[in-house]
Amino acid sequence: xxxxxxxxxxxxxxxxxxxxxxxxxxxxxxxxxxxxxxxxxxxxxxxxxxxxxxxxxxxxxxxxxxxxxxxxxxxxxxxxxxxxxxxxxxxxxxxxxxxxxxxxxxxxxxxxxxxxxxxxxxxxxxxxxxxxxxxxxxxxxxxxxxxxxxxxxxxxxxxxxxxxxxxxxxxxxxxxxxxxxxxxxxxxxxxxxxxxxxxxxxxxxxxxxxxxxxxxxxxxxxxxxxxxxxxxxxxxxxxxxxxxxxxxxxxxxxxxxxxxxxxxxxxxxxxxxxxxxxxxxxxxxxxxxxxxxxxxxxxxxxxxxxxxxxxxxxxxxxxxxxxxxxxxxxxxxxxxxxxxxxxxxxxxxxxxxxxxxxxxxxxxxxxxxxxxxxxxxxxxxxxxxxxxxxxxxxxxxxxxxxxxxxxxxxxxxxxxxxxxxxxxxxxxxxxxxxxxxxxxxxxxxxxxxxxxxxxxx
Amino acid sequence: xxxxxxxxxxxxxxxxxxxxxxxxxxxxxxxxxxxxxxxxxxxxxxxxxxxxxxxxxxxxxxxxxxxxxxxxxxxxxxxxxxxxxxxxxxxxxxxxxxxxxxxxxxxxxxxxxxxxxxxxxxxxxxxxxxxxxxxxxxxxxxxxxxxxxxxxxxxxxxxxxxxxxxxxxxxxxxxxxxxxxxxxxxxxxxxxxxxxxxxxxxxxxxxxxxxxxxxxxxxxxxxxxxxxxxxxxxxxxxxxxxxxxxxxxxxxxxxxxxxxxxxx
Numbered sequence: 001x002x003x004x005x006x007x008x009x010x011x012x013x014x015x016x017x018x019x020x021x022x023x024x025x026x027x028x029x030x031x032x033x034x035x036x037x038x039x040x041x042x043x044x045x046x047x048x049x050x051x052x053x054x055x056x057x058x059x060x061x062x063x064x065x066x067x068x069x070x071x072x073x074x075x076x077x078x079x080x081x082x083x084x085x086x087x088x089x090x091x092x093x094x095x096x097x098x099x100x101x102x103x104x105x106x107x108x109x110x111x112x113x114x115x116x117x118x119x120x121x122x123x124x125x126x127x128x129x130x131x132x133x134x135x136x137x138x139x140x141x142x143x144x145x146x147x148x149x150x151x152x153x154x155x156x157x158x159x160x161x162x163x164x165x166x167x168x169x170x171x172x173x174x175x176x177x178x179x180x181x182x183x184x185x186x187x188x189x190x191x192x193x194x195x196x197x198x199x200x201x202x203x204x205x206x207x208x209x210x211x212x213x214x215x216x217x218x219x220x221x222x223x224x225x226x227x228x229x230x231x232x233x234x235x236x237x238x239x240x241x242x243x244x245x246x247x248x249x250x251x252x253x254x255x256x257x258x259x260x261x262x263x264x265x266x267x268x269x270x271x272x273x274x275x276x277x278x279x280x281x282x283x284x285x286x287x288x289x290x291x292x293x294x295x296x297x298x299x300x301x302x303x304x305x306x307x308x309x310x311x312x313x314x315x316x317x318x319x320x321x322x323x324x325x326x327x328x329x330x331x332x333x334x335x336x337x338x339x340x341x342x343x344x345x346x347x348x349x350x351x352x353x354x355x356x357x358x359x360x361x362x363x364x365x366x367x368x369x370x371x372x373x374x375x376x377x378x379x380x381x382x383x384x385x386x387x388x389x390x391x392x393x394x395x396x397x398x399x400x401x402x403x404x405x406x407x408x409x410x411x412x413x414x415x416x417x418x419x420x421x422x423x424x425x426x427x428x429x430x431x432x433x434x435x436x437x438x439x440x441x442x443x444x445x446x447x448x449x450x451x452x453x454x455x456x457x
Numbered sequence: 458x459x460x461x462x463x464x465x466x467x468x469x470x471x472x473x474x475x476x477x478x479x480x481x482x483x484x485x486x487x488x489x490x491x492x493x494x495x496x497x498x499x500x501x502x503x504x505x506x507x508x509x510x511x512x513x514x515x516x517x518x519x520x521x522x523x524x525x526x527x528x529x530x531x532x533x534x535x536x537x538x539x540x541x542x543x544x545x546x547x548x549x550x551x552x553x554x555x556x557x558x559x560x561x562x563x564x565x566x567x568x569x570x571x572x573x574x575x576x577x578x579x580x581x582x583x584x585x586x587x588x589x590x591x592x593x594x595x596x597x598x599x600x601x602x603x604x605x606x607x608x609x610x611x612x613x614x615x616x617x618x619x620x621x622x623x624x625x626x627x628x629x630x631x632x633x634x635x636x637x638x639x640x641x642x643x644x645x646x647x648x649x650x651x652x653x654x655x656x657x658x659x660x661x662x663x664x665x666x667x668x669x670x671x672x673x674x675x676x677x678x679x680x681x682x683x684x685x686x687x688x689x690x691x692x693x694x695x696x697x698x699x700x701x702x703x704x705x706x707x708x709x710x711x712x713x714x715x716x717x718x719x720x721x
Contacts, residue, residue, distance in 0.1 A: 013468050020472050036653060036711035039623050044636040044687070044718055084638035115635075140693040141686065173639035173678035250470060408639060 001325075048086040049115050051079065052139075055090070056120035057097045062130065065154065066240050067122050068097070071132060071161045075118065077205065078179045080166035081429075082409070088114055093174035109139045116145070116172060129153055136168055140302030146171055159455075166454070176362075176406035179204060181457040183229055183402075183411060184222045186423060187211065188445035199233060199250070202412060204404070204451070206441045212250060221269055222250075224452045226276040227320075229253055231450075232260070234268045247281055256278065260294070263301075267292075273316050280304070280314040280323060291325055316340070317329065317360045317384070324348075324358040324367055324384070325344075337368060337384065349385030357400055360384070363407035370399045370412075379412050390435035403449045408432060411440065413447040416421060477585035545661060615708075622701060622709050629698055636718050637683035648681065650688040650716040658706050660698035688716045 053076045058068035079085040100119040109117050120134035133149040148167055150160050159180065187200040194280030199212035199219050207401040213219055222233040231250040237259075247270040250257040260267070265285030270413070272279055279294045283303075289310040294301045305311040309329035316323055324337050330347060333354040338345040349355045353373025360367055364384070371378045371391065377398040382389040397415035404410060408431055415425045427440040427449050440446075610618075651668035667675070667685060675685040692714075701709055 013464075017468060017472055017475070020475070036713040037619060037623060037626070038713045039627055039715070041627065041630055041634060041714060041716045044634040044691075044716070046636050080681045082638075108516070138686065138690075140690045170679070172683060173637060174678075174683045245716050273715050288658070312480070 019114055025417075048084055050086045050088050050113050051116045051118065052088045052090075052093060052109060052112070052114035053079075053118045054093060054100055054120075055097050056122050056132075058122040059103060059124050061124055062122060067130065067132075067154075067157055069324055071122070071157060071164075072118070074158060074161035074205075075165045075168065078162065079169065079436065080203070083170065083431055084169075088112055104137055104139075106137075106139050106142045114139050116179070118167075118168065119326055125151060129356075130157070130160075132157075132164070134168075136171060143360070158203070162203070162205075162455075175408060176454070178404040178406050178409060178451075178454070181405060182208075182452045182455070183427070183440070183449050184212070184224060184450040184452070185413075185427060185442070186219055186222065186447045187442065188447060189215075191425065199231070200442075200446070201252075202442070209443060212252075212255075221448055223271050223450045225272045226274060226453055228452055230276075230441065230457065232272065233278060234270065247279070257432045269312050269314065274318055274320045280316065282312040282314070291323070293340075302342075304338065305345070311336075313357045315359045318364045322360075322384075324360055326356050326358060326369075335367070335382075335386075348384070349389070350386065351389060359401050359403060359410075361403050361407040362405055365407065368401035368403065370401065370409055379410075379430070390431065390434070393428070393430050393437060400448050402449050404429075404451045405454045409448045411451055413449060415447075563684075618702070618705050619708055622705065625701060626698060626709065626712060629695055630691055630714065633694040634716065635687060637687045648684055648718055650685050652688055652692065652714050652716070654692060654712050654714065656698060656701075656709055656712060657704055660694060660701050662696060662698070665692050684716070684718060687718075688714070691716075 053072045055072055056068040062068075064182045072420040073131055076087045080087050082138060082335075092112045093236050094111070095104060097119070099105075100117075101121070101275075104117055104119065115138075117137040117139055118134060119137070119307055120132060123131045124130050125135075126310075129151050130153075131149060131151045133147065134147040137143070138145050144381045146167070148164065149427050150163060152160050162180040165179040169175070169177040169179065182201055183204055184199065184201045187198045188195055189198075190196040195218075197218050197220070197227040198215040199222055200209065201212055202209040217237040219237075220234045222231050224231055229252050231252065233248055233250065234245065235372040236245045237248060237257075244263075244266050245268070246263070247267045248257050249260055260270070260279065263283055263285075265283050267281050267283050270279050273293075274359045277296055279296055281294070282289050283292045288308045290305045290307070290314055291305055291311050291314045292301045292303050304314075304323070305325075305327070307329060309327050311325055311327040311329070314323050314325040321340055322337050323340060324335060326333055327336050329336075333351040333356060335345055335355045335358050336345050336347050348367075349369075351371070351373075353371050356370045356372070358367050358369045366381045367384055369380050369382070371380045376394055376395070378391040379393040379398055379401050380391040381391060393412060393414070394419055395414040399414075401410050401412045405437060409429055410432070411429050413425055413427050415423050423445075425445040425447050427442060427446045428437055429440055650671050652671075653665075653668065654662050654665045655664040657663055667689070671685055675682045698709070
């Protein structure tokens with residue numbers, strides 16, 4: 001009996017050992033974590049993102065206004081004009097707006113290779129306002145990326161469309177949108193000898209155009225303030241009353257304008273600081289032109305540059321710590337950067353030709369400028385340390401770059417001689433890659449554009 | 458009592474030795490990152506041709522050294538033959554329909570678009586095809602086969618296979634990888650997105666997991682999120698890898714992919 005017990009225990013132990021070994025080898029084969037294959041994907045295709053923007057559903061009362069077509073069309077125009085998106089032909093859509101009310105059939109949208117889908121609905125509220133709700137869908141991820149609902153008066157449908165465009169753009173690119181913005185510029189009309197220059201303002205797509213001044217006096221270099229309510233510009237406005245040409249402030253809400261301080265010499269080339277509390281400009285007196293900064297609250301001014309050189313076109317960095325300007329102190333006209341208090345001026349441009357009108361990008365990574373070399377004008381970009389200079393646009397007279405919010409797109413004006421000897425001056429928009437240049441349609445000749453910050457109202 | 462204790466100690470010791478003997482095989486293998494860079498399109502094409510040749514050579518070698526896979530070959534080649542025969546020699550219509558082989562029938566009907574529209578016929582054809590389809594491969598058995606095969610391969614051969622597979626996977630993913638809109642602005646060089654994908658033996662991607670660091674960054678940085686989505690989109694758009702060697706499933710069962718949108 002005792003031997004039998006011992007034999008039994010032995011058997012159990014042997015079985016235990018056997019199964020342990022078996023389990024280990026089985027584990028090794030089946031459950032052991034496989035070492036993954038590792039792959040690096042360097043770079044990728046750069047192409048416009050194919051998107052589908054369906055017409056919106058709408059209440060019967062509003063159908064006459066055609067907002068269910070106009071709003072998606074305007075959103076599509078904004079996104080396509082950015083050059084980053086490609087609108088897929090609506091004839092190819094396999095679902096109509098009514099079928100998209102709940103959730104799209106993603107498979108149907110993948111067939112036409114839509115990467116993002118925008119659907120929407122317009123309804124009328126009790127206070128006669130419209131309510132626009134849109135949804136952005138990730139077709140391959142089969143999920144909703146975001147939804148937004150906006151209410152406004154019917155006449156503000158364009159503004160709603162621009163805000164929606166910004167939201168979509170920001171969600172898909174990760175960058176700040178610029179569609180809900182405006183551009184102020186100098187509208188020019190009349191012969192070259194009797195030129196009429198007026199301040200004009202319009203949406204970034206050219207809509208809602210209006211004149212701000214009557215054209216009785218010459219205006220130049222308008223610039224938006226960061227809070228959008230004010231525009232500063234240079235004008236000969238008071239010259240008939242014995243006033244020198246000066247820098248003025250125009251209030252967009254009230255329509256009133258005022259001269260900005262009494263200076264011994266001529267003031268010009270004004271630009272706001274990023275926080276809107278200061279204004280930098282050039283003051284010309286006794287044969288020299290220097291950069292001054294003015295506190296807009298107490299009107300105190302401080303001279304930032306000294307010497308007999310011509311220092312002009314100051315522009316703040318987005319953090320407000322540095323100022324870029326152009327100066328002929330080294331002989332040729334070049335770009336310099338100095339601290340906000342005027343210290344440590346440092347030359348950053350060293351190429352052939354003359355550099356002018358530098359403007360710091362809202363992102364801080366580029367400085368746009370005008371360059372004159374070999375008898376032609378160019379719009380160029382360089383990093384704030386002067387590196388990676390490249391020219392993105394050219395023309396007979398190409399000048400006055402201004403950045404859109406987000407720092408991806410800029411506007412400038414170009415003057416082109418015509419066959420009859422006249423000049424045609426127009427505004428253009430281009431992105432920092434130098435591609436996708438397009439003309440901004442204006443009623444008359446246009447120059448000196450200034451892009452507003454994003455609408456905050 | 459002491460005897461029982463010592464015998465227990467001995468047997469546990471034995472188990473420990475046995476386990477430790479088997480453990481080294483479980484040790485993780487060192488696999489280096491295989492960077493594949495395309496200098497320009499022409500070079501890429503040349504490379505592709507060479508790689509195809511390499512794959513063929515590897516396949517030949519494996520055929521000699523290892524046992525053929527248990528999976529039945531797909532019947533498509535037979536159909537190809539039938540198609541070729543019909544395309545090369547357009548025979549007059551056969552008078553005796555009873556003699557015609559079913560394969561030829563299918564080919565003829567495919568040639569006529571009208572018959573394709575016949576739903577009933579199409580359903581029948583699908584059913585027939587379903588019958589002819591090879592049975593699904595059981596992963597466990599296949600893994601065993603592969604491990605057996607692998608044990609016969611040298612380290613150099615494995616590396617060669619890995620490189621070939623990595624090249625193949627790289628091309629398939631890259632063909633579907635589009636950068637998010639608004640590239641070129643990013644002056645930051647550390648935009649990398651890491652994903653882990655799990656693949657079925659037939660090449661279907663069954664699961665995509667975003668690396669923890671990438672996920673965390675995407676949650677906090679809206680400018681980074683589109684890059685994660687672009688990487689995910691590339692994988693979802695691809696859906697299934699083609700032409701991966703099934704006998705080396707172990708090598709591509711799990712794939713870690715690191716997307717670097719902008720080369721530094």
